[in-house]
Amino acid sequence: MRVTPGIAGAVIAVLALAGCTGGDDDPSPTPTASASDGSDATMVIGGDDHVDNPYDGAVMYVNEDWSTNVRETAGESTDAVLAASMKAVANQPTAVWLDRIAAIEGTSDARGLEAHLDAALRQAESAEDGAPVVVTLVIYDLPGRDCYALASSGELSATDADMARYREDYIDVIAEILAREEYADLRIVAVVEPDSLPNLVTNATDSRCEDAAPYYREGVVYALDSFARLGHVYSYLDAAHSGWLGWPDNAGGAVALFAEIAQETQAGFGSIDGFVTDTANTTPLEEPFLDATDTVGGQEVRNASFYETNPDIDEVSWAADLWSRATAAGFAESTGIVIDTSRNGWGGTARPTAASSSTDLETYVDESRVDRRVHRGAWCNPAGAGLGMRPEASPEGYPDAHLDAFMWVKPPGESDGSSRLIANDQGKAFDQMCDPAYESDRLGGQLTGALPDAPISGAWFPAQFAELVANAYPPVGTDVTTDGALGTPTPTLGSGACTAMLTVRDSWEGGYVADVTVTANVDVSNWSVELPAGTVVRDGAADIWGVVESGGSVSPTGWSATLAAGASATFGWVGVGDDPAAGPLVCNAS
Known part of the structure; x- marks a missing residue:
């Protein structure tokens, strides 16, 4: 789920090293590296134009392909109020997913990378005060991709031959395009390979993940090295979500792996600007009526069956936990975190408005949590989800989380996977977790809670988008501030x-x-x-x-x-x- 042939030295911006990414003051000399075509190139780790937070002071890129889907769905809606709300979010920024080699060139229903970057340049021309445009790209085509799920499996197999294709036909091509002089004033955020390294933390004994593991490590290191040479590119590693890595053992193992990967790159910790959490997931930003250590009926909230002793019950908690562990492991204190808020709002009539009054822990948690999934492991097109916080740079009120941005990394309305087997040429298989009639052992024998009639992952899913807009929190058109670092969202009334x-x-x-x-x-x-x-x-x-x-x-x-x-x-x-x-x-x- 979620870089044309070799990079020639002539197209790589050669800048003096100004320290590791994000302002690390490591005095080590400028490292050099050989480009994939054998030419020498100075590796840019920072540089004068490389800022601490690429989203800060920038305009986020709006993908008109996504906006068109939104407007068409609004035009087909028979609910006038809902249609108006859809149109109101049509110009929100979303990430661009490069989930196969063909996506770089473009397909019949989506523009390619160059076309997106050209569109970003046009948006920059109309930006106020000459603000730069930041384009978020999801780098997502590793060999044996997403080894523990089938819905988002990809075109490349876990083989040496496909590893070569990943390097030469995918990463190298993307990096060459990004290195072109005409795109030097854009800020490019690369979200590197969702679900890859997290799978090596928790699913390492699965045979498919065992086969994929060496290619994940090699591929991620190669991508980081390729992007570190470009001063206007910022690499963020995917760090799953709180319901996956929040347990202390998982969190510790994940950060140890992230540190190992960083140290395998030529730029070290400087090759990674930050982390992205909740990518394509629906874990709430906050649980406003719950605290993991609150005691109900003599037991802490985290011990309820829904949380299974996990102390990180929401994404803000995981972001703070992740940052603390990462900096202790060697990452710079300027390391930032982006949270994907595209589908984690959980608004609508099912959203609780106050904490439960029950003294039974299970009842208390079930009546108080805004996350209405049947289980935190239910990830495929979950019914009842809603749009979350709108994309925003440097959101205030979460100091321990060290947030660079809220971003809609997963474009709302793009499916997680098909609810039945659908033939396709993208290598995407059928995963029963996307079937609403499937009772999964991973979910304690419960139904998946997935929406019916879903198309393959990444395809436009109008019914899902309509539900996300209807259940948005904050509701469409409402701004939200916070009362303190982890305060309860408070609507700011007005228009x-x-x-x-x-x-x-x-x-x-x-x-x-x-x-x-x-x-x-x-x-x-x-x-x-x-x-x-x-x-x-x-x-x-x-x-x-x-x-x-x-x-x-x-x-x-x-x-x-x-x-x-x-x-x-x-x-x-x-x-x-x-x-x-x-x-x-x-x-x-x-």
């Missing part, structure tokens, strides 16, 4: 706390009847809606109902002023003139 959708019920020459449905995205005590410009209400107050109008803005009368999250109220009017355009109106709440 976005409510949505208003206009429909035209009837019309005739010179007049019409309009209805507006107002939906609260959070609990609100009052709201107002801006009428379309030029609105003329026939006969004044007599022909507008449910609200009072003043200066083109309306506010509710009576009971409908107060709305609980998810509740709706309607108003309408008889208008004079042409029909207004159906669709969303500006809605404010307090």
